[in-house]
Amino acid sequence: MNYIWNFEDVFNNWYALAIGAAGTVRLFVVCLVLGMGLGLIIALGKRSRNRPIRWLSTAFVEFFRNTPVLVQILWFYYALPIIVPIEIDPFLAAILGISLNSAAYSAEIFRGGIQSIEPGQWEAARAIGMNSVQTLYRVILPQAIRRIVPALTNRGVEIFKMTTLASVVAYVELLQQGKLIASLSFNPLEVYTVIAAIFLIILYPIVRLTYALERHLARSD
Amino acid sequence: MYEWDFSPVLAEGGFLLVGFRNTLILTGTALSGGLVVGLLLAFARLSEKRWLNVPAGVVIEVFRTTPPLVQLFWFYFGLPIVLNVEMTPFLAASLTFMIQSGAFFAEIFRAGIVSIERGQWEAAHAIGMTYNQCMRRIVLPQAVKRMFPSMMERSIELMKTTTLVATVSYADLLFQANELAQKTFRPLEVFTVVALIYFVSISFISFIASRMERRFAKSGEFTP
Numbered sequence: 001m002n003y004i005w006n007f008e009d010v011f012n013n014w015y016a017l018a019i020g021a022a023g024t025v026r027l028f029v030v031c032l033v034l035g036m037g038l039g040l041i042i043a044l045g046k047r048s049r050n051r052p053i054r055w056l057s058t059a060f061v062e063f064f065r066n067t068p069v070l071v072q073i074l075w076f077y078y079a080l081p082i083i084v085p086i087e088i089d090p091f092l093a094a095i096l097g098i099s100l101n102s103a104a105y106s107a108e109i110f111r112g113g114i115q116s117i118e119p120g121q122w123e124a125a126r127a128i129g130m131n132s133v134q135t136l137y138r139v140i141l142p143q144a145i146r147r148i149v150p151a152l153t154n155r156g157v158e159i160f161k162m163t164t165l166a167s168v169v170a171y172v173e174l175l176q177q178g179k180l181i182a183s184l185s186f187n188p189l190e191v192y193t194v195i196a197a198i199f200l201i202i203l204y205p206i207v208r209l210t211y212a213l214e215r216h217l218a219r220s221d
Numbered sequence: 222m223y224e225w226d227f228s229p230v231l232a233e234g235g236f237l238l239v240g241f242r243n244t245l246i247l248t249g250t251a252l253s254g255g256l257v258v259g260l261l262l263a264f265a266r267l268s269e270k271r272w273l274n275v276p277a278g279v280v281i282e283v284f285r286t287t288p289p290l291v292q293l294f295w296f297y298f299g300l301p302i303v304l305n306v307e308m309t310p311f312l313a314a315s316l317t318f319m320i321q322s323g324a325f326f327a328e329i330f331r332a333g334i335v336s337i338e339r340g341q342w343e344a345a346h347a348i349g350m351t352y353n354q355c356m357r358r359i360v361l362p363q364a365v366k367r368m369f370p371s372m373m374e375r376s377i378e379l380m381k382t383t384t385l386v387a388t389v390s391y392a393d394l395l396f397q398a399n400e401l402a403q404k405t406f407r408p409l410e411v412f413t414v415v416a417l418i419y420f421v422s423i424s425f426i427s428f429i430a431s432r433m434e435r436r437f438a439k440s441g442e443f444t445p
Contacts, residue, residue, distance in 0.1 A: 003303050066423040067416050068381035071395060075416055078408035083223050161288040168388055175291055188298035196287045196295060203286040 009185035010194050020177030021198070027094055027163045027173060032156055034099035039106030044136075046111055057107070064104035070165050073097030077169045094166035102159050109151045113144035150214045157203055157210075174198060229405040230414050240397030241418060247314055247393060248380045254319035255379065259326025266331055277327070284324035290385050293317045297389045310391035314383070322379045329371045333364035366437055373430035377423055394418065 010017075045057030064072070077093035117140050125135035167176035178195045182188040230237075265277035284292065297313035337360045345355035387396035398415040402408040
């Protein structure tokens with residue numbers, strides 16, 4: 001138990017961690033935008049009157065929610081290049097796995113939000129002559145999104161945590177750089193403590209903010 | 222055009238089955254431990270004693286806001302250095318996922334307990350029950366029914382999270398798949414089959430869960 005912690009080697013390698021952090025943020029932003037955007041489209045697909053579209057959207061959501069995201073990333077990395085003639089680098093594999101997985105989860109959040117708006121709103125919008133696309137963009141979505149902001153923020157936090165899985169296919173992000181430093185300086189304890197702390201410092205304020213937002217919405221509704 | 226050929230994968234089916242068994246063992250261990258850890262953390266957090274609720278809050282928040290893969294590496298590569306013990310992949314993974322899912326379960330338990338009306342506590346006090354009796358006999362049985370859907374969701378999340386142990390070489394389903402893909406040079410078929418195994422088993426569990434939820438709802442004891 002008399003281990004003497006020594007963070008010196010970690011801080012001497014701050015530059016490697018900074019490169020990793022940049023990789024993490026890059027992956028996070030791409031997956032956040034793609035995941036949420038696609039999620040909204042799929043949520044609308046699940047409400048479509050067209051049966052094949054509805055069926056496909058449901059199948060997509062069920063499949064991506066009921067398989068582990070790491071399996072998805074590895075599938076896109078090792079298996080997909082065999083059937084499609086494109087080069088899949090670790091960044092692309094991670095984007096595909098994490099974005100599609102997040103799209104399935106956020107689709108359910110969007111669907112819940114849209115469903116929570118009273119049918120009277122649709123009827124009222126139709127009565128004053130809006131078509132369904134206009135109703136959706138002007139009336140339903142602005143109200144629905146306000147209600148689901150906490151759930152979407154939670155999803156964002158999950159996506160940020162999920163980016164560490166990209167290290168499995170050797171994409172350069174925080175954890176991957178941590179592994180590198182740990183193997184060069186033989187200090188896994190300090191390295192992984194610092195990495196955990198970095199995630200905690202970035203995400204904890206956001207999590208607090210979600211709690212506050214939830215309380216605020218609960219009161220105003 | 223690529224020609225799919227599942228026969229090498231099916232010939233080695235037993236290899237994947239071993240992995241699937243290990244996945245179930247790890248999920249079961251982490252789940253039963255996680256429920257206990259979660260209940261203890263929830264009680265500690267609800268306690269009025271500061272030396273109990275502050276540390277419980279810290280554990281819950283730290284494990285909820287850091288990535289599980291970082292936690293696993295910390296327990297597997299870091300912890301043995303401080304404790305001077307030998308760490309096996311299974312032990313590291315069970316510990317990590319017990320505490321990690323425990324942190325999430327704790328919040329579910331806490332929300333469930335808090336959701337029970339104050340009147341129930343007061344009524345139990347009035348007929349002379351102590352805090353512990355009231356918690357065990359009155360509050361928890363009602364809270365558990367309300368918590369059931371989120372508990373099932375968390376358990377399924379846990380099963381999916383166990384795939385991370387493949388990175389520290391525990392022979393779970395994903396690890397076995399990786400080995401088999403290298404052995405047979407058929408990554409497409411292997412990973413597709415493994416994705417399907419996860420899909421079918423997880424869909425089955427959520428199907429059972431939703432059936433049970435409906436049963437609770439019908440029995441009238443379930444108030445959302």
